Amino acid sequence: MAEPTRAQRPAGVNHLVLNVADIERSHRFYTELLGFEHVLTIDQGMEMRFYRSGPGHHHDVAIAQVKEPPPPSDEPPRWRLGARKVGVNHIAVAYPDREAFLAQLAHLQANDVPFALRGNHGMTHSVYIADPDGNGIEVLYELPAEVWEGDVKRALLHFEALPKEGPGALEDDADYPVFVSREAR
């Protein structure tokens, strides 16, 4: 009898590859708007570009040009959290700290990128936007583990909606609610 197998615990999600309609348009979005570094382009019958957050990473995101893109549309890309189509709901991109997150929100707003949804989770403060193909992008910073690790479930459930436009969309409250384990309460 062969030894039973079992799934190993993953170290985490390593990278994501998206099929895109217009690789130049998506390139500008992932570099100029989100701040990723372009590492490599390969074009062997299918053009792919690789991006990383910085040293220590080979790539976090890659994009691939689809052969038969949908016809160009004048409609701005839209995204809603509600699941409307099969596939990726959103990709979460973490910025290193609160300061970087706030600077990133100001950069998006200055470039007229609409905030589809903004709010505070128990473990991240987040803004959701659409990439040029309408894929959801969650721009976030992680709160200190001390505030959410005591009760991850309640931290995940917590959501406080916040303004999406104007100066109020760039304000962030650092008085984080702390989620403690039921035993500790």
Ligand SMILES: [Fe+2]
């Ligand atoms: Fe998320």
